[in-house]
Amino acid sequence: MTVAMLMTNTLLSAKRYLEKSHERKITPIPLALKEPVPSDIDIAMAQKPKKVKYIAQDLGLFESEYDLYGQYKAKIDPAVLERLKHRKDGKYVVVTGITPTPLGEGKSTTTMGLVQALGAHLNKIAFACVRQPSQGPTFGIKGGAAGGGYSQVIPMDEFNLHLTGDIHAITAANNLLAAAIDARMFHEATQSDNALFNRLCPAKNGVRKFSNVMKTRLEKLGITGTEPDDLTAEEKARFARLDIDPDTITWQRVLDTNDRFLRKITIGQNSTESGHERETGFDIAVASECMAVLALSTSLSDMRERLGRMVVASSRSGEPVTADDIGIGGALTVLMKDAIKPNLMQTLEGTPVFVHAGPFANIAHGNSSILADRIALKLAGVEEGEDDSSAGYVVTEAGFGADIGMEKFFDIKCRISGLVPNAVVLVATIKALKMHGGGPDVTPGKPLPDEYQNENLELLEKGCNNLAKHIENAKKFGISVIVAVNKFKTDTDAEIELVKRLSLSAGADDAVSCNHWAQGGLGAVDLANSVVKVCSNTPDFKFLYDVNSSIEQKIETIAKEMYGADGVSFSDLARQKVELYAKQGFDNLPICMAKTHLSLSHDPKLKGVPTGFTVPIRDIRASVGAGFLYPLVGTMQTMPGLPTRPCFYDVDLDPETGRVMGLF
């Protein structure tokens, strides 16, 4: 009897525990709006964030599923996906923008404003998923990525500094591999096949063993012997000698610092390296393929595979040399084992934000991580027996304009994740559209020309062509489009109405103006309502191209369909690469165009909707681990520099309060 009662109680309490984990809510932090709107840092510092453990609890996360990193950051274990796999995903919204201009569109600000509206005003479970910014520019030329005004991620200093160390982990992994490449070439150059083999497989108590990662290489080489002593002399030589062709090394070192003097360097000049000099360079850390891998991994074991198959060079006989050939895939995974856990932070109104991964938006795909989106979609998902209307919203941001970030979001990120988005929010400002319509250039520090300060419907109407092209592009993927006009105080009602009207006639499903910069979530309630409405449609999602078509064909499809080009021209080098990748079996990877973001074309000077151009492909490179080929259109700067007066001059700690000063 007592035992039965005890068991019933235990069951009841387990049931209640489970129910509690379903009861998800977002407890907003009230926002005291001021006019005029104070500086970003003043707003950020005035708002006391919730302790992140309360956010995690509100989301129904178990204590074992998150690790605190201080009071306001937590890492979420992807293992939660297994526990919540029965849930139906929440709604998936991607925020993108028109072709960027120096006047800005406010994509990050809109992302934050929208989730603040959904979470704190419409009482929905809502997540923003954004990239971690590089620390390099933080100390170079001002420009935060935390949003702005009353739509920001907080604490903004944590967001812009080390966060939880993910970029540092990527730097460590990238550079361990770089050091290993040069060290291996050095040791191969100075040792006989036999000595090399014996050093790689040293005898312990008289017995030689292959490590696990060596078995991957044996398999690749078609060597069937499983013990070192089984191998023939020829097999030993093939196994031990990677025979890297130094001219083919594509792996650079990285730092998360704007250090222009490292763009091109000569290494190995110490006498200990016996004259094995080589020209190479450093990129900014977020340009590392390890970062793209982090962003595109779907699980820990998937990341292990991707890191192992990254190609760093070719051998002299033209075979790709991978990280696992060097024996390092496992170590890279260990270095990145915590980096794979998405970082939970919050908006100014206490809405959860995942900050995770920050791959470059040109030589990589410029989107935050698949895992963060997936976890958010489950946490915002629909429990068994719940109504579909209880679904939450995951708002993820794609880098640069829609021709780049959105296209890569669909064709690379969604292709790998298998996730289907419900809506595109396309952000535009009246000012930026006027520039696309032919408005004059602006000079930093000088007052804005009249065209941007006063009503000018003519310029605006012309500029809306750029917006219309991006709407059309989004619709090619079968996804609904909402245009968000991010309002400035000089915008007139007539101007806003014009953009709305032209958006709808270009095929947008809705067009809404919003004022979240000045009002936080309150200013984006109309946008949020529109998102809720549009997301009830069933998406008819399709990719732009078949991944199994030829490399040239895929590039041509993107250039014609997205950019409006007449065609594509390939340099001799690019043609050679097409052949090489076909031979190496990498031709069925999706394409990640490394094109300027400042124009729909390849020429950054051409605003609006350029026509009559051919996109020149200078070179094609491969990120085999991440899983894409990236054609280079023009030259890409992968290491920024410091100006004469870097903004570090203003950065300090307040000796009284210990608070960071001068960071934006």
Add this chain to the structure above:
Amino acid sequence: MTVAMLMTNTLLSAKRYLEKSHERKITPIPLALKEPVPSDIDIAMAQKPKKVKYIAQDLGLFESEYDLYGQYKAKIDPAVLERLKHRKDGKYVVVTGITPTPLGEGKSTTTMGLVQALGAHLNKIAFACVRQPSQGPTFGIKGGAAGGGYSQVIPMDEFNLHLTGDIHAITAANNLLAAAIDARMFHEATQSDNALFNRLCPAKNGVRKFSNVMKTRLEKLGITGTEPDDLTAEEKARFARLDIDPDTITWQRVLDTNDRFLRKITIGQNSTESGHERETGFDIAVASECMAVLALSTSLSDMRERLGRMVVASSRSGEPVTADDIGIGGALTVLMKDAIKPNLMQTLEGTPVFVHAGPFANIAHGNSSILADRIALKLAGVEEGEDDSSAGYVVTEAGFGADIGMEKFFDIKCRISGLVPNAVVLVATIKALKMHGGGPDVTPGKPLPDEYQNENLELLEKGCNNLAKHIENAKKFGISVIVAVNKFKTDTDAEIELVKRLSLSAGADDAVSCNHWAQGGLGAVDLANSVVKVCSNTPDFKFLYDVNSSIEQKIETIAKEMYGADGVSFSDLARQKVELYAKQGFDNLPICMAKTHLSLSHDPKLKGVPTGFTVPIRDIRASVGAGFLYPLVGTMQTMPGLPTRPCFYDVDLDPETGRVMGLF
């Protein structure tokens, strides 16, 4: 009446809260000893650590005083020092060793064993304070710093990997400064004085302002104008032009990776740098002066000052150029604002361990941080009204042998901290002493020669001279010495008795054998009891030299008194540096000898107690921010390399459990 009752209750509850914060205890984790002793990683993985928040609570820390970094690491806010300043410090013990041999002495293991004995067996509040190991060697040649056997820090993978990112923060700070130096020289080379000045002090809304850090430079230059427009053209030029002499730059870049190809490199070879090429190199991150600064800072504001006054080069007119001249001291502090908080971990038996800072032991002082020791001494301290016998113990470890680590501990670390140690624990092994007595060399992988496996009192007696010299050295500082004979199973009773007898006759206050490797804290109870007994003596601490004597004199004193040298010889370069530092006002800094640790002399081959030698000083460098001069005796390798088969070959994640495999 009710109000009075309420107030009484509030007071009572406050009092109880306060009392609770005094009730400090260490709750041990039971250790199930096995025979034969399993591998380090098997022992570490078999023990489930306590959640670190419980350790923090047991130590009486308030929730606001620590930040969790996952379940098993926490950062402690140095602000706790203010709250506990009324407490009398606990007892302060430094662990050092005889001159290291390839056979090892087990300093780290003894540090862990001793605190396990004090904490888990003698029921004392006890802390180990150790350095954070560099990640470079973790993936290069095996060798953990977490102790060994049943005396270790756990979780050992966290300890050996990123920990809480302190070394990454140092890397970021070091490299931001490096990038700033080259960028500044580049901008100075391409701009007129006026353009440079105007860019450094840009007009905002028509008004130019100096940032705070610029005021430091104005003061240094003796310029009294407080607004940019006040300055004369000559003053503007002096202010804006650092005029760095490239040949005098001492600031290197760093990475926490063993990358030998970066030892000597040429930078600035990209066309964007217009031919401003320069030879330089990378060091391992722990060799950065920023690391030495972290280890020697006594508070956040002290760290700010030290980082700002780091000297990176001389101007063409011979003036030292500091980080604050470059405008970067505040930014470096912001990058290191979390790194300054000591990291709390635990031993296998749940004793608290502070892991904090890891400066190189030759070009820097090789000791963990002052702040960790200070906080530990307060947490283990004596509360008002408590008896002195309730004092806890802080056991801190000094790198290399006593001639290096201990000397620097006393003359540099204690000089800056003002702390007075109570005892030295000098670790020795029978095997290593035999090698000092003339025992044969050993070859890795081959069986140990008989001399080390069987009783050999003759060799041992000779070798004890090295031990005796270190005892004598320690006594010169007025501190009690306990010799800890770290037992191996082949050691005989007669051998141990001989070492004890010779130690006492050399002036040691006690000599004890211990077996913590095989038994954990239980094996070090005798040592712990000896420490308790010896620490009841009042130390008569004195420094080895007067910091205000000349540079040559200070070096000579160390060489003669510590190393037993006949004297010192200075190269021409070293003499020039003596003059330079005297001129620049840095001659009153303490001395940090960069000498081999493998001999009491400067020749690594000379074991035992060498005599009749003169120490050659090749060069003298300055770490002005950290606060010492470091004379170079011979060449120091500051960037390790990777062997043919780095240990990363064995490192991977177990796909089932997600656990790290193959890390030691």
